[in-house]
Amino acid sequence: MLTEKDFVAKPFSKTIDDGCFQWSAPSNIALVKYWGKKENQIPANPSISFTLNNCKTITKLSFFKKVNDGNFSFDLLFEGKPKEDFKPKIQKFFERIYAYCSYLKDFHFTIETENTFPHSSGIASSASGMAALSVNIMSLEKALHPEMSEEFFNKKASFLARLGSGSACRSVKGEVVVWGNHAEINGSSDLFGVEFSSNIHETFKNYQDTILLVDKGEKQVSSTVGHDLMHNHPFAEQRFEQAHQNLSKLKTVLETGNLEEFVAIVESEALTLHAMMMTSMPYFILMKPNTLEIINRIWKFRNETKIPVCFTLDAGANVHVLYSENDSESVLQLIKEELVGFCQNGNYICDNLGNGAIQIL
Structure with missing residues (x-):
């Protein structure tokens, strides 16, 4: 069973000066609801959700190496325009995940993000937004650690997304996702979402x-x-x-x-x-x-x-x-x-x- 310590970034096996990645991540809708949480975005009860297909956030993460001056450095564009009121949330997210992603202060980032659903449409974009940003960050970490497995990539991406928005951890992988320890769900964890381990009946396909x-x-x-x-x-x-x-x-x-x-x-x-x-x-x-x-x-x-x-x-x-x-x-x-x-x-x-x-x- 993975613990928080397992997600602390290891020393780099490779160096990288610049690059960019782009991912889409969907929103999700909980069937069993998560309501109530403990410290560090730990859920008070387990939840299960359907992953959506069309309502998603598309995020491009560009970066170049800078002198580590002890600060996070990033620009944020939403639908092609600077979005200053989003920046404090990203700053707080970086602060929360820094213990697990110590390389973040080594780079300047440009985050370009947009939603496929209208802004202010009443659809919560925090789940899709934080999930999309997290998988981009994990792409950078994988570039620094090419030996990383896909399973670890997905679990850590979900772990990071959770620290930005609890339900975001259910938007990384799978049609049906469980978040929170539950006796009957194999591999379930309070730290990240896991794909529903059983076969889903044909009735629920699409x-x-x-x-x-x-x-x-x-x-x-x-x-x-x-x-x-x-x-x-x-x-x-x-x-x-x-x-x-x-x-x-x-x-x-x-x-x-x-x-x-x-x-x-x-x-x-x-x-x-x-x-x-x-x-x-x-x-x-x-x-x-x-x-x-x-x-x-x-x-x-x-x-x-x-x-x-x-x-x-x-x-x-x-x-x-x-x-x-x-x-x-x-x-x-x-x-x-x-x-x-x-x-x-x-x-x-x-x-x-x-x-x-x-x-x-």
């Missing part, structure tokens, strides 16, 4: 996720604040135990293709996440009236048609509609005829199960 953009504004409460409110939450321990139990159930569901059980677990998890927000102190509500309208319409449609479409939610108002590719025609008709009217400016994004980060350059 599973669809249509994201209904109910509210594209900034969240009233940041995820960091929300996670912190779990420390003294009256239902925290019961919630953490529930997540372990639901992951066990979902493991069986993903292996057997039981869609009825899938729907029940996924929707319960989404509502439990928001129940934790509504019962914390201070309490808050991130769902909007249109979120509830969409949920009720999905329930009505499912009851009438027996099509096993379901919803899940992140820590926000937008609704992820999950369904089999075989049911796409019927579900998309529902979305276009009934649900799009509850989306801000009628906006929604069609996505499906993806495979994780991809190297472009």
Whole structure:
């Protein structure tokens, strides 16, 4: 089992003066939710997510060697323009990972990044963004250590991404990813995400996720604040135990293709996440009236048609509609005829199960 010490960069076996890499990394949607964390971005409970395919961040990392002056040195461009308000987050990320990537102060970096989904679309870009940056950094480390295995590359990239944004560790590798120690998941760890170790039933191959953009504004409460409110939450321990139990159930569901059980677990998890927000102190509500309208319409449609479409939610108002590719025609008709009217400016994004980060350059 890898420990934090295993991720400390070893002395270089090769030198490099300059270069560039480019990767894309997707967002992901948790089925069993992570809510609450310990020090150093360690999750209070395990989670499991579907990796998305279309909603991703594309990041190019260019670098050249400089005199190590004890400082991090980087320029940041978002969609081709300097983005000063992003820089403090990158600075903080570099500070967090420096203990494991001591070569960072040896180079000046230019980070050029863009999203395939509209900025302010209500899709959290921290997971895809931090994952994309982390795999680029690991490409540099691999150039310094050409003997590095692909397995170690992916685990350390996920480990680094976690230190930037917890859920980012689930965006590096795999269609279905588990993050957090769980007794029934081989190799699972609090330090990084791992590919779901069992065979996924055919039912879930190319599973669809249509994201209904109910509210594209900034969240009233940041995820960091929300996670912190779990420390003294009256239902925290019961919630953490529930997540372990639901992951066990979902493991069986993903292996057997039981869609009825899938729907029940996924929707319960989404509502439990928001129940934790509504019962914390201070309490808050991130769902909007249109979120509830969409949920009720999905329930009505499912009851009438027996099509096993379901919803899940992140820590926000937008609704992820999950369904089999075989049911796409019927579900998309529902979305276009009934649900799009509850989306801000009628906006929604069609996505499906993806495979994780991809190297472009």
